[in-house]
Amino acid sequence: MQDCRAGQESFAALRQGHMDARVDRWETSVQSAPMPHDHSGDAHPHSLLPSDPALRVKALETVLVRRGLVDPAALDAIIDTYENKIGPKNGADVVARAWSDPGFRADLLADATATVSALGYYGRQGEHIVAVENTPETHNMVVCTLCSCYPWPLLGIPPAWYKSDAYRARAVREPRKVLADFGVALPPDTAVRVWDSTAEVRYLVIPMRPEGTDGLSREELAALVSRDSMIGTALAGAAA
Amino acid sequence: MSRPKEPAFAEPWHAQIFALTVHLSESGRFTWPGWAERFGATLARHGLARDLDGGDDYFIAWLETLETFMAETGAAPAPETAEVRARWEAAYLATPHGQPVHIDET
Numbered sequence: 001m002q003d004c005r006a007g008q009e010s011f012a013a014l015r016q017g018h019m020d021a022r023v024d025r026w027e028t029s030v031q032s033a034p035m036p037h038d039h040s041g042d043a044h045p046h047s048l049l050p051s052d053p054a055l056r057v058k059a060l061e062t063v064l065v066r067r068g069l070v071d072p073a074a075l076d077a078i079i080d081t082y083e084n085k086i087g088p089k090n091g092a093d094v095v096a097r098a099w100s101d102p103g104f105r106a107d108l109l110a111d112a113t114a115t116v117s118a119l120g121y122y123g124r125q126g127e128h129i130v131a132v133e134n135t136p137e138t139h140n141m142v143v144c145t146l147c148s149c150y151p152w153p154l155l156g157i158p159p160a161w162y163k164s165d166a167y168r169a170r171a172v173r174e175p176r177k178v179l180a181d182f183g184v185a186l187p188p189d190t191a192v193r194v195w196d197s198t199a200e201v202r203y204l205v206i207p208m209r210p211e212g213t214d215g216l217s218r219e220e221l222a223a224l225v226s227r228d229s230m231i232g233t234a235l236a237g238a239a240a
Numbered sequence: 241m242s243r244p245k246e247p248a249f250a251e252p253w254h255a256q257i258f259a260l261t262v263h264l265s266e267s268g269r270f271t272w273p274g275w276a277e278r279f280g281a282t283l284a285r286h287g288l289a290r291d292l293d294g295g296d297d298y299f300i301a302w303l304e305t306l307e308t309f310m311a312e313t314g315a316a317p318a319p320e321t322a323e324v325r326a327r328w329e330a331a332y333l334a335t336p337h338g339q340p341v342h343i344d345e346t
């Protein structure tokens with residue numbers, strides 16, 4: 001547990017770095033902005049100026065709406081879906097079902113796309129989902145070296161570290177070291193297999209079911225399945 | 241197992257550019273693999289200068305990819321987008337704090 005947290009610290013540090021960079025940009029954009037009026041004695045200072053990229057996004061949206069290519073209500077619906085409705089709990093439900101129902105597990109390993117679609121978890125981009133099962137012999141881990149392809153319907157939006165160059169490069173080159181950063185120590189005779197996602201194929205890791213969980217309900221089992229355990233950078237039942 | 245719930249998007253504009261892109265793809269403007277190929281190329285180019293951390297820099301690469309793509313297809317020509325961006329900036333600077341900011345679209 002201790003190691004795991006330490007591993008995440010290093011990625012948290014990465015994250016902190018980007019936050020600082022963003023603040024700098026923000027201040028630059030405010031300072032360089034033209035001042036149309038004198039603020040001294042102004043009872044109503046103007047609205048805070050959004051960052052440059054935020055303004056560019058607004059402009060792009062305005063132009064696309066103007067041409068009838070984008071429906072603002074559809075954008076709100078997409079954001080609501082990814083912020084509130086889709087997340088790792090979907091994937092955890094799938095894993096808990098695989099652990100407790102041999103028939104479901106067989107279907108999932110044979111055709112994950114169809115099996116999770118039947119539960120209402122289907123991709124918006126028509127991608128295929130492949131489930132890869134961890135065993136004492138093989139530990140699976142997922143990356144996208146191209147960009148950040150990820151099983152959205154099952155895990156939601158990927159965390160920043162999944163999208164970082166550090167993870168994307170190192171997961172393939174030195175997966176055991178990356179796992180160590182995350183606090184995962186595998187037995188030496190367990191092979192690590194890294195799956196490189198594409199826009200067409202996204203992977204879901206089925207972690208090994210923790211020992212001593214025989215009597216648990218499906219809901220209790222799902223609570224043991226963290227997001228990271230389904231990416232392969234954590235084990236089920238461990239803090240993530 | 242208790243852990244704080246991370247927001248899906250760190251910034252509202254990250255969510256907005258993500259939704260714009262998903263919406264355009266779903267309405268048939270481009271395929272997702274076609275998008276991923278362009279986006280991957282931008283990330284690779286940006287990653288040459290320094291390691292991208294997967295936060296703001298990731299979505300800046302995303303935004304640049306969509307701007308270029310939409311300019312190339314004529315859906316959002318660059319001069320028009322730049323002009324609208326300037327109008328949004330002026331609107332923010334001219335609108336008293338706390339009031340909704342808008343630009344006239346007639």
